[in-house]
Amino acid sequence: MSVRLTALLGHPDWAGTVVLAGDPDPVTITTVVTVTDLRAEPADAAGALLVVALVADRDDWHLDALLRRAQAAGAAAVLLPGTEPLRQVSALLAERIGLPVLGTPDPLATGLTTTRLLLLPEQLIADLVRRTAEVCATVAHGVDVLVAELARVWRRPVWLLDGTGRRVAGSEPGPGDTTPLLRAVAADGPGGSMLAVAVPPGLAAEAAAVSAAMAVATESMGARLAQERLTVERHARLRTSLLGELVQTTGDPAPATRRRAVEAGWRLDGWHLGIRIDVPTGVDAVAMRPEVLRAFAAAGLGGTVVEQGSGWAAWTTFDHEPGAAELQAHATAARSAQGVLRDSLNSAMGVGRVHAGTAGLVRTLGEAGDAARLASTRSASGHFVHVDRLGLGRMLLAWTRTDTFLPAARSMVDPLLGQPGDLLRTLTCYLDAESSLTDTAAELGVHRNTVAARVARAQELVGVDLTDPDERLALHLACRSVLFHS
Numbered sequence: 001m002s003v004r005l006t007a008l009l010g011h012p013d014w015a016g017t018v019v020l021a022g023d024p025d026p027v028t029i030t031t032v033v034t035v036t037d038l039r040a041e042p043a044d045a046a047g048a049l050l051v052v053a054l055v056a057d058r059d060d061w062h063l064d065a066l067l068r069r070a071q072a073a074g075a076a077a078v079l080l081p082g083t084e085p086l087r088q089v090s091a092l093l094a095e096r097i098g099l100p101v102l103g104t105p106d107p108l109a110t111g112l113t114t115t116r117l118l119l120l121p122e123q124l125i126a127d128l129v130r131r132t133a134e135v136c137a138t139v140a141h142g143v144d145v146l147v148a149e150l151a152r153v154w155r156r157p158v159w160l161l162d163g164t165g166r167r168v169a170g171s172e173p174g175p176g177d178t179t180p181l182l183r184a185v186a187a188d189g190p191g192g193s194m195l196a197v198a199v200p201p202g203l204a205a206e207a208a209a210v211s212a213a214m215a216v217a218t219e220s221m222g223a224r225l226a227q228e229r230l231t232v233e234r235h236a237r238l239r240t241s242l243l244g245e246l247v248q249t250t251g252d253p254a255p256a257t258r259r260r261a262v263e264a265g266w267r268l269d270g271w272h273l274g275i276r277i278d279v280p281t282g283v284d285a286v287a288m289r290p291e292v293l294r295a296f297a298a299a300g301l302g303g304t305v306v307e308q309g310s311g312w313a314a315w316t317t318f319d320h321e322p323g324a325a326e327l328q329a330h331a332t333a334a335r336s337a338q339g340v341l342r343d344s345l346n347s348a349m350g351v352g353r354v355h356a357g358t359a360g361l362v363r364t365l366g367e368a369g370d371a372a373r374l375a376s377t378r379s380a381s382g383h384f385v386h387v388d389r390l391g392l393g394r395m396l397l398a399w400t401r402t403d404t405f406l407p408a409a410r411s412m413v414d415p416l417l418g419q420p421g422d423l424l425r426t427l428t429c430y431l432d433a434e435s436s437l438t439d440t441a442a443e444l445g446v447h448r449n450t451v452a453a454r455v456a457r458a459q460e461l462v463g464v465d466l467t468d469p470d471e472r473l474a475l476h477l478a479c480r481s482v483l484f485h486s
Contacts, residue, residue, distance in 0.1 A: 083104065
């Protein structure tokens with residue numbers, strides 16, 4: 001067996017070793033030969049790492065003589081005790097004869113590690129597997145502690161990754177895109193969880209030992225993940241059940257409900273601002289809740305997040321009735337969180353208005369739910385709707401659904417009815433999409449040029465200037481009213 005010298009330099013036991021002269025990149029080590037000091041006469045050292053055991057004065061000719069004898073004996077590299085620099089004469093000699101010279105605080109220990117990697121891979125594997133089994137059996141805490149202990153025993157960076165490759169546990173920030181990794185699926189892990197260990201290529205024995213140890217560790221990791229999943233699901237059921245009780249409560253909550261809220265860290269007094277996040281059916285709201293929490297944290301948005309149906313209910317509680325500036329800051333943070341979520345989830349977010357007390361919490365969450373349903377169709381707004389910003393628009397839309405508005409609306413859009421190309425629906429979608437030809441085309445499933453031609457034809461037929469805000473609003477309301485009653 002042989003190993004590249006550059007691979008050895010990446011081994012944990014070689015961490016204190018430095019290159020003093022020469023280029024280690026093309027060098028391959030096949031054996032280890034140990035000599036006493038600089039006066040040694042290495043006889044057969046072909047392909048060897050020549051290890052000098054005792055510290056000696058490097059400032060005389062003995063080092064240069066040893067380098068020449070080592071090169072003549074076929075040594076691949078020389079390992080000296082200590083890491084202090086070489087004399088320039090010695091460094092130039094090593095460069096000229098193509099013999100890398102390295103220094104380390106403990107050459108005998110470094111040489112022993114190399115011998116084990118070259119000649120005793122089975123012993124290396126057995127030792128690492130034994131120590132891994134001991135850690136898995138004795139560490140009583142959760143996943144994070146086990147990952148940290150495995151990193152200590154394996155002396156390598158270790159991470160637990162989810163199915164998308166994101167870090168779940170292990171050192172920040174997680175493995176880079178170019179980090180060479182050994183991976184092993186964690187048995188029974190949700191979402192394809194896996195262990196990943198950074199092991200540079202070139203050390204077959206080390207890779208084999210870590211792979212064997214990972215096979216042992218994944219069993220323990222899988223059991224811990226399953227236990228944590230049960231705990232998470234239990235907590236989720238408790239949160240969902242408690243929120244359901246509050247939603248169904250009329251008047252003050254029962255003492256038992258109020259106590260459960262206190263134990264959960266929920267404040268029922270104060271002023272509440274609700275958020276609703278809807279996702280497609282099939283998304284695991286329990287498993288994906290950490291994504292919502294990460295998005296909220298990234299946006300600086302505090303609050304409570306509860307699994308509810310196909311999504312989450314969330315809210316922020318204020319000690320006082322928030323002013324316009326606070327509400328604006330909260331809405332901005334919520335929109336930012338929605339932007340983060342959209343990177344990984346097909347989500348729609350609605351934000352309610354601020355209300356006080358338990359009844360206010362239920363009310364703001366209801367408003368947020370209505371806004372989220374509306375947001376699901378509004379790609380132009382990033383699938384985000386804030387009820388406070390609907391204001392007059394909500395009132396006007398309600399009016400368009402009354403019988404008093406309908407005759408005038410039908411009269412206004414009558415020229416569009418019966419025309420080829422479904423001009424009424426096209427114009428309504430176009431106005432809903434805030435004049436975006438691309439979004440309208442996507443909604444209708446036609447080319448954007450087709451949308452442009454239809455909108456131009458509709459504008460010509462009804463004789464309305466769409467650049468005039470008043471005429472545009474009137475036409476938009478008329479289109480919505482007629483479609484609603486059709």
